[in-house]
Amino acid sequence: MTDFFYAIQDLFVNVLFAPLDAIRALELENWFAANLISWIFIIVGFVAMVYWMIQLKGFNDNNEEDKSISSHSFL
Numbered sequence: 516m517t518d519f520f521y522a523i524q525d526l527f528v529n530v531l532f533a534p535l536d537a538i539r540a541l542e543l544e545n546w547f548a549a550n551l552i553s554w555i556f557i558i559v560g561f562v563a564m565v566y567w568m569i570q571l572k573g574f575n576d577n578n579e580e581d582k583s584i585s586s587h588s589f590l
Contacts (some may be wrong), residue, residue: 538552
């Protein structure tokens with residue numbers, strides 16, 4: 516039974532966390548390259564937020580949303 520848990524440990528430590536170890540080693544050489552993935556996620560999130568705001572403004576300009584006080588039954 517302990518071999519099963521050692522196999523799980525080996526999978527995570529030696530396989531799944533290997534890219535993170537590589538990024539940790541890269542940080543000592545170049546900080547910008549090590550944080551490239553974070554910058555990509557920030558840019559994608561910002562673009563998604565801008566797109567969402569543009570879509571909300573379009574729906575607001577067309578008056579497609581029911582803004583009446585009794586629009587929901589619980590109100």
